[in-house]
Amino acid sequence: MKEDQFDKEIMDYLDGVTNKPVNEEVSEQGEELKQILSELKGIPHEKVSPATDAKFYKFVEEKNTNSKPIIKFKAWWPYLTAAASIIILFFMLTNSNNGFEYDYRKLRSNPDRLGFIYELNKQQLSSGDISWLKSELKNEINPNIKVTIVDLLANYQSKLDNEFYNSLKSESIPSVQMALLNSLESSEHIDFSSELLVFNQRKDLDKTVRQKVKYILSNQ
Amino acid sequence: MKTINLILITLLLVVSTNSYSQKDLSDYKDIEGVYITSYWGNINVIGTTINKKKVFNIEAKHTDTSKKTVSIDDLSNFVSFEVIKKKLYIQTRKPKGFESIDLNLKIPENLFLEIELLKGGEIYAENLRNGVEINTLNGSVKLERIGKYALVNAANGEIATSFDTIDKKQPISLVTINGGVTVALPHTAKRDLRLISRKNGYVESDFNIDSDKKIINLNSKQYSRQPIINTARINGGGSLLFLSTENGPIAIKKLKA
Amino acid sequence: MTGLTDEHLMTNIKNGDTKSLGVLYERYKNILFTFFIRTIQDYNASNDLLMETFERIYKYRSSYSATKKARPWIFQIASNLSKDYYKKWGKRQSIDKLKQEIIMIQPELPDETKSRDKLLHAALNKLKPPQRNIINMYYLLEMTYEDIAANENISINNARIKVCRALKNLKELLKDSEL
Numbered sequence: 001m002k003e004d005q006f007d008k009e010i011m012d013y014l015d016g017v018t019n020k021p022v023n024e025e026v027s028e029q030g031e032e033l034k035q036i037l038s039e040l041k042g043i044p045h046e047k048v049s050p051a052t053d054a055k056f057y058k059f060v061e062e063k064n065t066n067s068k069p070i071i072k073f074k075a076w077w078p079y080l081t082a083a084a085s086i087i088i089l090f091f092m093l094t095n096s097n098n099g100f101e102y103d104y105r106k107l108r109s110n111p112d113r114l115g116f117i118y119e120l121n122k123q124q125l126s127s128g129d130i131s132w133l134k135s136e137l138k139n140e141i142n143p144n145i146k147v148t149i150v151d152l153l154a155n156y157q158s159k160l161d162n163e164f165y166n167s168l169k170s171e172s173i174p175s176v177q178m179a180l181l182n183s184l185e186s187s188e189h190i191d192f193s194s195e196l197l198v199f200n201q202r203k204d205l206d207k208t209v210r211q212k213v214k215y216i217l218s219n220q
Numbered sequence: 221m222k223t224i225n226l227i228l229i230t231l232l233l234v235v236s237t238n239s240y241s242q243k244d245l246s247d248y249k250d251i252e253g254v255y256i257t258s259y260w261g262n263i264n265v266i267g268t269t270i271n272k273k274k275v276f277n278i279e280a281k282h283t284d285t286s287k288k289t290v291s292i293d294d295l296s297n298f299v300s301f302e303v304i305k306k307k308l309y310i311q312t313r314k315p316k317g318f319e320s321i322d323l324n325l326k327i328p329e330n331l332f333l334e335i336e337l338l339k340g341g342e343i344y345a346e347n348l349r350n351g352v353e354i355n356t357l358n359g360s361v362k363l364e365r366i367g368k369y370a371l372v373n374a375a376n377g378e379i380a381t382s383f384d385t386i387d388k389k390q391p392i393s394l395v396t397i398n399g400g401v402t403v404a405l406p407h408t409a410k411r412d413l414r415l416i417s418r419k420n421g422y423v424e425s426d427f428n429i430d431s432d433k434k435i436i437n438l439n440s441k442q443y444s445r446q447p448i449i450n451t452a453r454i455n456g457g458g459s460l461l462f463l464s465t466e467n468g469p470i471a472i473k474k475l476k477a
Numbered sequence: 478m479t480g481l482t483d484e485h486l487m488t489n490i491k492n493g494d495t496k497s498l499g500v501l502y503e504r505y506k507n508i509l510f511t512f513f514i515r516t517i518q519d520y521n522a523s524n525d526l527l528m529e530t531f532e533r534i535y536k537y538r539s540s541y542s543a544t545k546k547a548r549p550w551i552f553q554i555a556s557n558l559s560k561d562y563y564k565k566w567g568k569r570q571s572i573d574k575l576k577q578e579i580i581m582i583q584p585e586l587p588d589e590t591k592s593r594d595k596l597l598h599a600a601l602n603k604l605k606p607p608q609r610n611i612i613n614m615y616y617l618l619e620m621t622y623e624d625i626a627a628n629e630n631i632s633i634n635n636a637r638i639k640v641c642r643a644l645k646n647l648k649e650l651l652k653d654s655e656l
Contacts, residue, residue, distance in 0.1 A: 007641035008634070014641075033644045036651065040601075040616045043594050045511040052510075052524045056502055056531060060495045063535065079496065105521055110353060111369050115391040118414070118460045121451075139520045143355055143373040144393040148462065151414070174357070174375040175395045178466055182418065206375055208397050208466060305565065 049132070051102035100125075101132045110142045117148045121155065130159050134167075143173045150179035157187050165192050168199050174206040181212045185219075193217060240279040240324070241295045248276070248301075251308045253332035253350075258312040259339045260320035262359075267329030267347035274328035278310070281324075285317035299323070315339070342377075351390070360399065374399065378468065382475060383409075391460035400468035403461065407474040410458035417448040418466045426474040427454040443469070483547035491538045501551075502531055508617065509555050516559045516613050518602060526558045533558075549624040556614060556628050563606045600650035608643035615640045 006026065013022055013030035014037070022030075064080065100120060107113045120129070130153065137149045153160060160183065168180050184192055199205075200213045256263060261283075268275040280299055298321055302309045312321045320341065327333070332350045335343055340358030349367035360377040363370060369390035372379050378399030386392070386409060394401045405411070405427075415423055415435070422437040422444055429435065431452035437444045454461075454472070463470045481489075481500070489497035509530055513523035533554050541550055601609060614620045614628065626636040 004638055007638045007645075011637045011641050029645075032648055033641075036597075036644060036648055037616055039593060039597055040612075043597060045507045046514050046523075048506045048510045048527065049524065052527060053506075055524075055528055056506075057499070059528070059532065060499055063493075063495045063498075083496065083499070105524060110371055111351070111390045114371065114393055114462075115389070115460055118391065118412075118462070142353075142371065144353075144371040144395055144462070147373075147395050147464065148393065151416075151462075173355075173373070174397055175373055175464075178397055206397065208376075212466075 049101065049105075050128070051105055054102055100129055104132075104136075110145060113140075114142070114145045114148050117145060117152055120152055125156065127159065130156055134164055137167055138170065143176055146171075146173065146176045147179045150176065150183055154183045154186065157183075158189070160187060160190070162190060162192060162195070165190065166195065168195070172204065174209050177206075177209045178212060181209070181216060185212075185216050240281045241298075242277060242279050243295050243299075243301075245276040245278055245301075245308070245325075245327075248303060248308050250306060251303065251331060252306040253334065254308050254310065254325070254327050255334045255336075256310045256323065256325075257336045257338070258321060258323065258341070259315045259337070260318065260341055261312070261322045261337075262320075262342045263323045263325075263335055263337065263344070265325045265327060265333055265335075265345040265348070267331075267345075267349065267365075268326045269329055274330075275326045276328055277326050279324040280312075281322040283320045283322070285319055349385075351387075370394070372396075378402070382473075384475060388458055391462065393460070393462040395462070395464045396468070397466045398468065399465060400470065401463045401465050402471040402473065403463065404473040404475050405461075408455065410455040411453070411461040412457045412459065413450070413452040413454060413472075414460065414462045414464070415448060415450045415452065415470055416464040417444075417468065417470050419445065419447065420467050420469075421448055421465065422469045423448060423450075424469065424471040424473075425454075427472055429454060429472075430457075441469075483551075484543060487538070487541050487547040487550075488543050490535065491541060491543075495535075498531065498535055501534070505551060509551075512552075512555060512613050512617055513559060515598075515601060515617065516606070516610050517562050522562060526555070526562060529558055530555045549620060549627075552614070552618045552620055552624070553628050555618075556610065559610060563610075596651060596654050599654055600647055603650050604643065604646060608639075608646060611636075611639050612643045612647065615643075 009022065009026045010030050010033065013026055014033055100123070104113065104116055107116055117133075120133075125133075133149055133153055137146055137153075140146050140149065153164070165180060165184050168177060171177050171180065184190060196213050196217055200210060200217075205213075254265075256265075278295075278299070280295055282298055298313055300309075300311045300313070302311075310323075310325075312323070315321075322341075327348075329347050329349050331348070332352075333345060333348050334353045335345075335356070337343060337354075337356040337359065340356075342359045343354060343356055343361045344363075345352055345366070346364045347366075351368040352363060352366055352370045352372075354361055354370070354372045354374075356374045356377065358376045359374075361372050361374055361379045361381075363372070363381040365384045366381060367383065367385040368387045370381055370383070370392055372381065372394045374396040376398045377396060378401070379394045379396050380400075380402040381392075381394060382404035383392070384406065386405065388410065392403065392411075394403060400421075407427075409427075413429065413431075417423065420443045422441055423429075423435050424439055424441060429438065429452045431450050433450065435450050435452070436446055436448050448470075461472075463472070481497070483501065483504075486497040486501050490501070506527060510523055510527050513526045514520065517523060517526070530551070534551060537554075541547065601612070604612065611625065611629070614625050620628070622633045622636045622640075625640070626633045629636060629639070631639070
């Protein structure tokens with residue numbers, strides 16, 4: 001059977017549209033692909049950040065301001081006030097980050113982002129700020145920025161939990177690993193021994209990083 | 221006669237040991253930055269304006285697993301070049317065994333430079349006006365007469381940088397695990413400092429440092445067993461100068477005026 | 478307002494009703510954001526593209542025909558944005574990803590840390606962008622073959638084959654990562 005025809009039969013099987021008897025190979029492949037599709041559909045969706053929501057609603061507000069007749073605007077006024085109140089309440093509840101993330105997301109260059117992160121040392125960060133910084137640590141590629149983030153978050157030890165230190169698992173840059181380990185070392189409330197034992201089994205660990213892990217384990 | 225023989229022998233030696241393959245890069249016009257990715261090997265980059273004609277070329281030398289240096293007949297078997305959105309990406313091939321490829325580049329001094337050295341080698345760059353970003357694993361990084369800013373990350377190797385001009389709004393971040401960190405700045409530089417030397421370190425500075433708390437072993441050149449972690453300022457403060465090492469001293473020098 | 482169909486909302490938006498745009502945004506923001514993240518794999522850019530999708534929905538609202546379904550029209554805008562993004566930035570992205578993979582030096586993560594979701598994500602990320610785009614349109618946006626075909630400018634038959642090939646490649650990548 002030509003490949004195109006074969007693939008067409010698999011898709012017929014997958015979509016449940018086939019009428020004729022199906023050969024074993026088609027049904028086998030079809031079942032495997034069905035399984036994968038079902039698993040893909042099960043992956044939770046990502047959530048949009050409050051900063052993007054803010055940007056969108058600012059866009060909507062601008063459109064409202066620029067739009068036409070006052071008489072029409074007045075007719076919508078009560079709805080707009082209600083919507084604005086809901087939005088303000090929404091942000092009070094979910095977006096207590098003083099707009100830092102929103103400003104940060106506008107920055108494109110590595111030095112700008114690094115400088116911005118460092119300046120946050122002079123601010124009082126909210127739980128929302130710490131939350132986006134933790135996820136930024138995972139998403140960021142540049143190692144100097146990552147080290148600066150860990151250095152900043154080390155000021156908020158009580159808000160750093162096992163989940164934060166789990167970033168070690170996916171971290172491969174030695175200086176960032178060391179920054180996380182140094183932060184872990186100064187933490188008094190975290191027990192990370194079992195995770196460190198697993199981390200220590202990695203074959204790619206720098207010698208100095210491994211020494212640090214062993215030191216922390218021996219003192220925990 | 222003896223002199224002629226000597227000259228001939230010298231020339232022969234030069235030719236026989238010269239196993240660098242060359243490529244002219246001046247056809248890559250309208251480039252804003254050079255991005256180099258390599259595995260093993262030394263990388264040297266010199267910023268150029270030779271008689272106002274900006275020289276732009278690359279030399280590469282290959283050393284195979286048995287440490288034998290061989291000439292590269294065709295550079296394209298070892299190094300790839302690609303331009304994407306005004307950025308020239310130069311990438312060496314994935315190493316076979318422990319082969320290394322040394323790169324010597326001359327690039328226009330106004331180009332931005334980024335280097336990623338994934339296994340090891342020494343990095344040297346000089347006279348680049350538009351900033352440098354380096355990520356390396358094993359080997360030292362030396363930058364001279366750099367302008368604007370630098371972000372350098374290393375694991376095992378010292379970092380030594382000198383800036384003849386800096387952008388007062390841009391940070392400088394030099395981070396390593398094993399090795400000292402040295403930076404030389406114009407004497408008028410105003411910086412907020414973040415100094416971290418976790419063991420076997422001391423801080424040496426030509427500048428007067430205004431620090432939040434006493435800096436252990438400042439200017440004493442005595443290695444401290446205690447971690448040195450300070451936030452400070454020079455010349456009243458400004459953009460960030462982040463200097464961090466797990467193991468080694470930190471030095472902040474003034475460039476000679 | 479929230480009970481209105483997409484088509485009704487789009488008709489309102491055509492008349493300049495930004496409140497309906499807000500409802501549409503709340504309805505589609507997470508799925509579109511997920512689509513962008515899984516297609517272009519850049520968190521910052523995905524936020525930007527999400528914004529741009531809704532800016533375009535508003536800007537080009539007059540081109541929407543009330544006789545057609547709104548959902549495929551919206552998804553077509555999103556899919557075109559992701560393709561344009563990849564054309565501009567994609568190769569650079571793939572170099573960044575290559576570097577990340579190389580820097581990781583094939584870490585030996587213990588089996589217990591690999592969840593099936595992570596394997597799926599990793600396998601999706603390894604697909605070539607056109608295949609990733611098609612798979613995401615198929616399973617995530619649940620676009621019909623007709624809509625996928627119209628989007629990709631191919632026949633419906635070809636669209637089915639492309640979806641099949643993308644799924645088969647994904648299956649092979651998953652098998653490799655499980656070894």
